[in-house]
Amino acid sequence: MREMAIKLVLFCLCFWRLDDVSGQEIKLLKSGDSVTLKSGLTEMKDDDEIQWRFAKEKTPLAEILKQVGNLTVYGDVLDGRFRDRLKLDHQTGSLTITDIRMEHTGLYELETKSVMKRFFLNIFDEISMKDGDSVTLNSDLTEMKDDDVIQWRFGNENTLLAEINKQTDSMTVYEDVLDGRFRNRLKLNNQTGSLTITNTTTEHAGAYALDINNERKMFLLAVYDEISVKEGDSLTINSGRTEITTGEMFxxxxxxxxxxxxxxKQWDDNITVYDDVLDGRFRDRLKLDDQTGSLTIRNITTQHAGRYVLLKERGLFKALSVSVYGK
Structure with missing residues (x-):
């Protein structure tokens, strides 16, 4: 059973880069969500010190010094992107970030006298589309600056689709690339740099990259197939590959x-199943084929119904919507 509706899944994902940072916890969030980064403490001691940092710029976000009774939140750093969004728990030292936006994507560090923890936040938007509709990939800029350079790219080959160079006052759309699949479909906003794709079809599914002054954001356009499974059965979602090549990450x-x-992660034969996420609903049910990257869900129940996506670095291999019916 195949659904030809298009769902646009816009991520800010760089998973192949995330695994280079050891011991971090990955958080996947939608724009507007709130997230609590847990310190792992139930209660701070009298001599405890805690500092939270936004790791890219090593910028302090919040700190607690129990000895002097000091609790500080630095909401105005980094041009105020965290203003009125940070909440620090004075008992546990956990940090909550509210109303998440794309600009909050990145690595966060917690440092105490004895512990260092890292969290990576990925933020995305999800939009349901019908075949033939238009979609806008937002740059998150309200207005470009005089020295901004923006480039939009598509696919694993990083094919250039559009670019704006404010320094040279130039704006170009490359509609004839990739056998003309984007011809007469691209519209570039010269004020914000956002890209609109009109009359979308399945051939426009895949990975999109936005480079702003050499900083990259990732977007994925996914086409969901549909499948129904009987409760208690096993479901194998095929990766579409017979063998994973050296260096590939699924x-x-x-x-x-x-x-x-x-x-x-093929270069070190590292296979990981996170079956304790979501309160353990996948516990002892997931099996990942280390040869093909295919995923099997055993003894499936209605709580496993939903949308599954397989990502291969910058590319999209599978997007499947699973429904589960009773025995």
Whole structure:
């Protein structure tokens, strides 16, 4: 059973880069969500010190010094992107970020006298589309600056689709690339740099990259197939590959509640299944084929119904909507 409706899944994902940072916890979030980065403490001691940093710029976000009774939140750093969004728990030291936006994507660090923890936040938007509709990939800029350079690229080959160079006052759309699949479909906003794709079809599914002054954001356009499974059965979602080549990394996501459930990293034969996420609903049910990257869900129940996505680095391999019917 195949559904030809198009769902646009816009991520800010760089998973192949995330695995380079050891010991971090990956958080997948939608724009507007709130997230609590847990310190792991139930209660701070009298001599505890805690500092939270936004790791890219090593910018302090919040700190607690229990000895002097000091609790500080730095909401105005980085041009105020965290203003009125940070809440620090004075008992546990956990940090909550509210109303998440794309500009909050990145690595966060917690440092205490004895512990260092890292969290990576990925933020995306999800939009349901029908075949033939238009979609706008937002740059998140309200207005470009005089020295901004923006480039939009598509696919694993990083094919250039459009670019704006404010320094030279030039704006170009490359509609005839990739056998003309984008011809007469691209519209570039010269004020914000956002890209609109009109009259979308399945051939426009895939990975999109936005480079702003050498900083990259990732977007994915996914086409969901549909399948029905009987409760209690096993479901194997094929990767479409007979063998994973050296250096490839696969990531399986459960999109209904935004969770990374499995991944493979071929250069060190590292296969990981995250079956304790989402209160353990996948516990002892997931099996990842280390040869093909295919994912099997055993003894499936209605709570496993939903949307699954397989990502391969910058590319999209599978997007499947699973429904489960009773025995």
């Amino acid at each position: 990531f399986w996501l459960y999109m209904n509640e935004i969770a990374l459930i499995a991944r493979t």
